[in-house]
Amino acid sequence: MSMKILLLGECSREHAIAEAIARSTHKVTLYALMQHMNPGIRKCCKDTGGEVVLGNFLDPEKVVQVVKDKGIDLVVIGPEEPLFRGVVDAVEEKLGVPCIGPRRGPAQIEQSKAFMRYIMWKYKIPGRLRFRTFRDVAEALEYIKETGESVAIKPARQVGGKGVKIVADVQAYLRDVRTRVKEVHVTRLYEEMAKYTDIEDKILIEEKVEGVEYTLQCFTDGEHVLPLPLVQDYKHAFEFSIGPETGGMGSIMDKTYTLPFITPEEYEKSVEIVRQLVHAVKKELGIEYKGIIAGQMMLTTLWGPTIIECYARFGDPEGVNVLSVLETDIVDIFEAILSKSLPKIKLSFRPCAVVVKAVAPVGYPLNKKLAQGHVLDIDVKKIEEKGCRIYYGSVHEEDGVIRTVGSRAVEIAGFGDSIPEAAEKVNSVLRYVTARDWRVFYRLDIGQEETLKKMIEQANIIRSVYKSRNVEELKIYEWIPGKGLRVIEY
């Protein structure tokens, strides 16, 4: 009997998941529910004898209906938003069909940045950062005016990875310029957040930390955590890591489990943080977290490995790095998650470095209207000739014509003996993705020797500082003349 799997989602990450499922040695029929016709996912479905259903995968009712109609045995959730809408709860409770992805409660770990920070403090998980949440705009504005320090201003609820503003405010002589920007941003975020009624806190203001970022993605069955190799993604839209925040313009992964700038010890510490988070969720909510969990980590001078954000799914593009070279049968992993027997899984990957780069239409990320509806010409043959693989993202195919939807249109993965080698392979084929009467952009610098060298240098500096601290009793002493000593205990 063939196993029928339904995949929710429509971007490059889901294309990579679909490909991994289609590779399975189990007899699998793959279905996918999406709003835009992703040609890559459609092909994977077709190859297994399944098909694509076009429809709103964020709507639990719709998902339940498709699961019933197609006689689905397992649902795999790609992006985070269906998790927040309770899709897993609906499918599992109403139909008893298992899902790969946490229920709505545990998914709060991503949905609510405040929840994540709260349980980190409550359960004393290493890598805690000082934060405050605000429900009221006036209060937030006052706080900003009073403190004037380097902060990360984030929407308290995940809004598609957007809305984070990092304002370094060390230079007193530029405080007024920055205070103004912080104020305007807080006001804008409140307006944005008014759309969401599923969360009370609106804004989270967190101490800004600096350092080298990386992502640790893991499978988890609620008890065990099975960590994957580290991936580093690049959030800035443009070359030199300049420009607005995107979902990620590219990501790098090495041949080993760590990265050239992260030590095995730091890798272990990062895994430990994620493991403790998974256990804390269960203690706090009484519901187990199952599926994929990812820590957006940063090596900071305060803690060393520190968690900045948490994902309840694979990163995009980070998911593509690991899935494109995953040799272990992903359906075996899914079964182990459901039967809580993850430790019996031996992970194996094609032994190579993987660099993934996104190609986006100009307009992304600040003006997606401008970025949508453009016809793409993609020379898949040329891309594959170089040993690269293409993963379709935010596109819609109709009558053989592929149009942009507004976000990152495709991701291309390149493989090599080293990160720079893989990067050069991708760089050599990026020009085979073009838009008619429009421009696309991508980043050449990701994974290049120069970029890596700077990361290694930066990590070495951070390492020498955090190693000099005793994180067991992490305390920061603030001396304000006239007001006395304030001890901040972590």
Add this chain to the structure above:
Amino acid sequence: MVGTFSVYAFDEVWRVAKILYYGLLSLNHRGQSGCGMTLLSDTLTTMTSPSGDVEHAFDLDKLVDTPGWAGLGWILSAGGDFVRRLVIDSREVYVFSYIPITGPIEGKLRDGIREMLRDLDRGVELLNNVSRELKQPLTFVAITSNGEMLVYRDPSGLKPLHVGGYGFDLAIVSSESCAIECVGGDPRSDVPPGSGLLIDKYVLERSHVRDDKNRKYCALEYIYYSRLDSVVDDVPIFEFRRELSRILAQRVKLEGDVVIGIPETGIVYAIEYAKARGLEYCIGFVQTGRRVRSALVQDLLERLIGVQLKMSPIRSVFKTRDVILVDDSLLKGITLKNVVQYVRNRVGARRVRVLVAAPPIRYECPFAMDIPSREELLCANVSMDLLPKVLDVDEVVFGSLEDLYEAFSRFGVEKDKVCTYCMTGILPEW
């Protein structure tokens, strides 16, 4: 010498005028004969000042409220038209260039910018050819009324240009990395020679074209001009000067009781030279009033005032001792002569020996680096034998070209990549 500091905010909520002010302030060492900024909001607005002193050129209190989410800033020293308003394809364009924009250059610049706006790679290619043809480092930054910022660095790379970022909000282009750090940004990369950038609201495009055949490093930029906390083309300025001092200490064994640096640029050389020689280093002078880079002041009287205010000697350091004075370079010799007279005749130093880190400078710079004319350069007009007498010192020793090349080589820069025209009169190949 001139400098630029420019900012582009991808989020229009920013008002960048005050950021430009502090950027320019930290580049004030690059020029003191005028500065200005062009700010972009709905239109381009330009503020210029004949004052080279950034602190007095702008009304700081007003800048925080001055509209403009992008801006081009500049700082000038000697005369010459380094900034020009052009109209290109119905846009207003303000351009700052490292070389004076004379008649023929203006036309080429206009063509290059027009082409960059249409097709970045072709524009950069055109400009690379123009730079080679003119044998001039036509490096520039421009801002347009359409919301574009253009950055071009010529194939020689003689003029420094760095890009950086601030959070997810700002792109910053600066002559030196120190200014990017001053405003809280992160220096990211030198603009590769023979390449260009086009920044607009939705994209930062980097030219695929990159042409650094015959790439050159300006020796004076490293010896003297750039600020100690800058890193120029991957060479940390402070470390370069320390390295050069150590090399000098191995070869030049001057005798004396104490080593004293001529403020400000001579101090690093003095400290490292003394340390490497096992001699005592001492502060010799105290500054009165605000800092003036005396070598950049044109008027002789102004210059003397600058020198004298900068250097009030501490008597006990000099009195009846043999001193070694160290400076970075010797141009007109006014500063040094003045200091020597002071420490000899008024403060009573017994013997005065001088070490100059740079080799003798004898030629005017053909690339708009502020070097006095040949008639004014001491070493171009006075023989080495006569020099101690003219300066009224016991001995003067210069760093040699070999010392200089050795210092560069320790940072991976080969000898033939160093432009030493002002010392040798040999033009670099284009």
